[in-house]
Amino acid sequence: MPAAATLRAFFSLASPAARPSVARGVQAFFVCGSACPFHPPDMSTVFNFTFVPWFRSVAPYIHKFRHQTFVVGLTGEAIAAGKLQSIVQDLAMIQAMGVKIVLVHGFRPQVNEQLAAKGHAAKYSHGMRITDPVALDSAQEAAGQLRYEIEAAFSQGLPNTPMAGARVRVISGNFLTARPVGIVDGVNFQHTGLVRKVDVEGIRRTLESQALVLISPFGFSPTGEAFNLSMEDVATRVASELRADKLLFLTEVPGVRTQPFEPPGEDNPVDTELPLAAARRLLAQLPAPQVPTDVGFYLQHCVRACEHGVERSHILPFAVDGALLLEIYVHDGIGTMVIDEKLEELREATIDDVGGIIQLIEPFERDGTLVKRDRTEIERDIASYTVIEHDGVIFGCAALHPYPEARTAEMAAVTVSAQSQGTGDGEKLLKRIEQRARLLGLDSIFVLTTRTMHWFLKRGFAPVDPNWLPEARKRKYNWDRKSQVLVKKLTP
Ligand SMILES: CC(C)(COP(=O)(O)OP(=O)(O)OC[C@H]1O[C@@H](n2cnc3c(N)ncnc32)[C@H](O)[C@@H]1OP(=O)(O)O)[C@@H](O)C(=O)NCCC(=O)NCCS
Numbered sequence: 001m002p003a004a005a006t007l008r009a010f011f012s013l014a015s016p017a018a019r020p021s022v023a024r025g026v027q028a029f030f031v032c033g034s035a036c037p038f039h040p041p042d043m044s045t046v047f048n049f050t051f052v053p054w055f056r057s058v059a060p061y062i063h064k065f066r067h068q069t070f071v072v073g074l075t076g077e078a079i080a081a082g083k084l085q086s087i088v089q090d091l092a093m094i095q096a097m098g099v100k101i102v103l104v105h106g107f108r109p110q111v112n113e114q115l116a117a118k119g120h121a122a123k124y125s126h127g128m129r130i131t132d133p134v135a136l137d138s139a140q141e142a143a144g145q146l147r148y149e150i151e152a153a154f155s156q157g158l159p160n161t162p163m164a165g166a167r168v169r170v171i172s173g174n175f176l177t178a179r180p181v182g183i184v185d186g187v188n189f190q191h192t193g194l195v196r197k198v199d200v201e202g203i204r205r206t207l208e209s210q211a212l213v214l215i216s217p218f219g220f221s222p223t224g225e226a227f228n229l230s231m232e233d234v235a236t237r238v239a240s241e242l243r244a245d246k247l248l249f250l251t252e253v254p255g256v257r258t259q260p261f262e263p264p265g266e267d268n269p270v271d272t273e274l275p276l277a278a279a280r281r282l283l284a285q286l287p288a289p290q291v292p293t294d295v296g297f298y299l300q301h302c303v304r305a306c307e308h309g310v311e312r313s314h315i316l317p318f319a320v321d322g323a324l325l326l327e328i329y330v331h332d333g334i335g336t337m338v339i340d341e342k343l344e345e346l347r348e349a350t351i352d353d354v355g356g357i358i359q360l361i362e363p364f365e366r367d368g369t370l371v372k373r374d375r376t377e378i379e380r381d382i383a384s385y386t387v388i389e390h391d392g393v394i395f396g397c398a399a400l401h402p403y404p405e406a407r408t409a410e411m412a413a414v415t416v417s418a419q420s421q422g423t424g425d426g427e428k429l430l431k432r433i434e435q436r437a438r439l440l441g442l443d444s445i446f447v448l449t450t451r452t453m454h455w456f457l458k459r460g461f462a463p464v465d466p467n468w469l470p471e472a473r474k475r476k477y478n479w480d481r482k483s484q485v486l487v488k489k490l491t492p
Pocket of ligand 1: 364369370413414415416417420421422423424425426427428447448449450451452453454455
């Protein structure tokens with residue numbers, strides 16, 4: 001399996017500092033002093049216990065994103081900071097896992113460098129470069145150089161590197177038609193342009209041929225005139241026109257803080273999920289962004305993309321190694337994701353959720369925390385289940401089995417996946433189950449538990465004798481399992 005092989009190469013060879021937190025399980029792999037690219041640790045002692053469960057936990061994301069289209073906006077700053085090789089390695093791996101990738105590179109610092117070499121100052125206005133003829137020359141030189149570097153990076157395939165066996169065909173082309181920005185508030189932007197049209201068909205066909213599409217922020221007018229575009233505008237337009245599944249900016253900022261007007265700090269972390277409405281409200285409060293480090297700079301493009309059909313737009317820090325992998329394949333991600341709706345959904349289950357529920361509860365059945373339920377039983381009772389779904393993956397479930405004759409109901413199969421326990425999902429499920437029981441006019445709910453008694457006690461349940469159970473449930477009670485019966489009285 002190419003994806004597995006690539007991942008294996010990746011994890012066996014990445015340097016200790018390079019991949020410290022892809023998943024907690026993998027961390028153990030790197031703690032020993034001998035963990036280095038040239039002296040891998042003894043796989044037999046740690047590999048199975050860490051890698052296999054971790055890889056399985058990533059599997060739902062791999063399945064979900066296969067065949068999806070991601071547009072990645074790579075700032076010139078990331079390349080200037082020496083991040084190109086590791087980002088290219090990650091992109092090659094993501095592509096190997098079936099994602100179609102359009103990579104749009106920026107070149108702000110590289111153009112400035114060329115300008116400085118020519119003794120020319122960079123000029124900006126309204127947050128955009130003013131491209132005079134010297135700046136246009138510099139932009140063309142910088143774009144040519146960067147394209148060459150990016151293509152070279154994707155062409156690597158040395159053994160004992162994460163690129164071993166990677167076959168990434170990179171295709172660039174005249175996919176963009178541009179128009180001039182023109183004169184704004186008396187400022188003539190000269191050769192600075194905006195995207196006028198995207199050759200969607202051309203890009204789609206190229207992606208279908210398994211190639212990675214590389215786009216430089218340049219466009220041509222129908223008269224053949226070249227225009228310098230901004231990477232952010234290009235990436236946003238391309239993502240919108242393609243109806244891409246994700247737009248990801250790799251930037252010099254870590255994301256948007258939960259309190260965007262306060263200084264960063266431990267008590268002001270990055271907001272990992274920003275609903276579109278909240279992002280719009282925030283943008284309205286912020287001054288017009290001028291430089292990339294302004295809070296609204298990337299946010300404005302994420303909002304625009306979301307408004308034009310890209311469900312998720314992300315602002316990620318290129319300073320964090322493996323930022324793309326962490327954002328795409330780990331539950332909470334690391335940057336800010338702007339979404340056009342709340343992705344985590346608490347809802348009643350449908351027959352399509354049976355597979356997800358089985359996958360969720362199976363480890364707890366195996367260790368004896370939950371009693372075994374077979375697929376037919378879950379299929380039969382599917383209407384009794386409430387689930388928490390995030391991004392197409394089931395992270396929590398609980399079932400409600402009513403005994404109307406005793407004015408009570410059993411809350412069964414309460415489960416939250418190991419990776420999202422402790423974040424309040426269990427509490428949410430309990431509240432929804434209580435709500436459903438109330439709607440049925442019941443007075444109480446009860447649970448049978450062998451190991452989770454304290455969780456329920458803390459939430460208002462009280463122990464009772466198993467003889468308290470409704471007759472129909474008592475007949476099924478397994479006296480050998482010695483489950484505790486706990487009841488919670490429902491307030492109307
Ligand atoms: C029990 C369970 C559903 C709770 O889900 P959750 O999303 O982690 O719960 P919440 O985030 O709402 O609550 C977390 C709190 O519960 C505590 N907790 C988790 N499991 C517990 C347990 N077995 N016993 C006592 N407390 C527990 C956590 O320590 C945390 O405490 P804190 O708030 O003081 O830090 C989840 O741990 C689970 O799926 N466990 C395995 C399956 C199971 O035991 N199901 C119950 C079968 S009857």
